[in-house]
Amino acid sequence: MKVEVSAEMHSVCPVFVGACITANIKNTEYSAELWREIDALSEEYRATLTTESLKQMESIQATRRIYKLCGKDPSRYRPSGEALVRRVLQGKQLYQIDTLVDLINLASMKHGYSIGAFDADHFSGNTLILGIGREGEPYEGIGRGMINIAGLPVYRDEIGGVGTPTSDHERTKVSVGTTNLLVLVNGYDGNEQGVRDTAEFIIELLDKYCEATDSSYTLYK
Structure with missing residues (x-):
């Protein structure tokens, strides 16, 4: 799968750098060892952060800034990296979905980036393009129903939107049966090393908890 950044996204975030991770995996319903991590x-985080100080994390701060530049309120449509950490700081438990989704959530919490995980067998075509959502563009967020993605960064395949930093699409969501995985790390802060570190951490988790084979990543800008 080829991943491209559109001119409209470059205009609001010229420093963007992303990582595309691919792997063959075996997902499971739950991993006790992962949940200990x-x-x-x-x-x-509860001992060192507050809901205000977490906004100063470089990766989260940059994503919030891009939301505003694209025309979206980041306090209403929270990027996933921020939303996950806010939830634990509020004393709430993260939702337990399955091992793959849970480990992606761990990586997003640890590094602050919004990360999309997709069942690559459900894409249409061989190219994903990162652009900005349009008014009236149909989009069914996972567990959210139809959501307004106008002003949100969005990846599209031949059919339409598949992922935003707030919610990925039902059409390409991962499940316990997913074997062909694609993961996108969104570095709106332009920190190439931070994006690399996140991608390598995800591959470590996939090896450890999902029996990953043929795992690799490439950067795109």
């Missing part, structure tokens, strides 16, 4: 990070 999630709980440990949650406790660390």
Whole structure:
């Protein structure tokens, strides 16, 4: 799968750098060992962060800034990296979905980037393009129903939108049966090393918890 950044996205975020991770995996419903890692990070954040100070994380701050530049209120349509950390700081448990989704949430919490995970067998075509959502553009967020993505960064395949930093699309969502995985790390802060570190951390988690084979990543700008 080829991933491209559109001219309209470059105009609001010329420093953007992303990572595209691919792997063959075996997903499971639950991993107790993974959840020990999630709980440990949650406790660390509760001891060191507040809902205000987390906004100063470079990766989260940059994503919020791009939302505003694209025309979206980041406090109403929160990027996933921020939303996950806010939830644990409020004393709430993260939703347990399945091992793959849970480990992506861990990576997003740890590094602050909004990360999309997709079942690559459900894409249409061989190219994803990162652009900006339009008024009236249909989009069914996972577990959210139809949502307004006008002003949100959005990846599109031949059919339409598949992922935003707020919510990915029902059509390409991962499940316990997913074997052909594609993950996108969104670096609106332009921090190439931070994006690389996040991609490598995800591959480590996939190897550890999802029996990953043929895992690799490439950067795109």
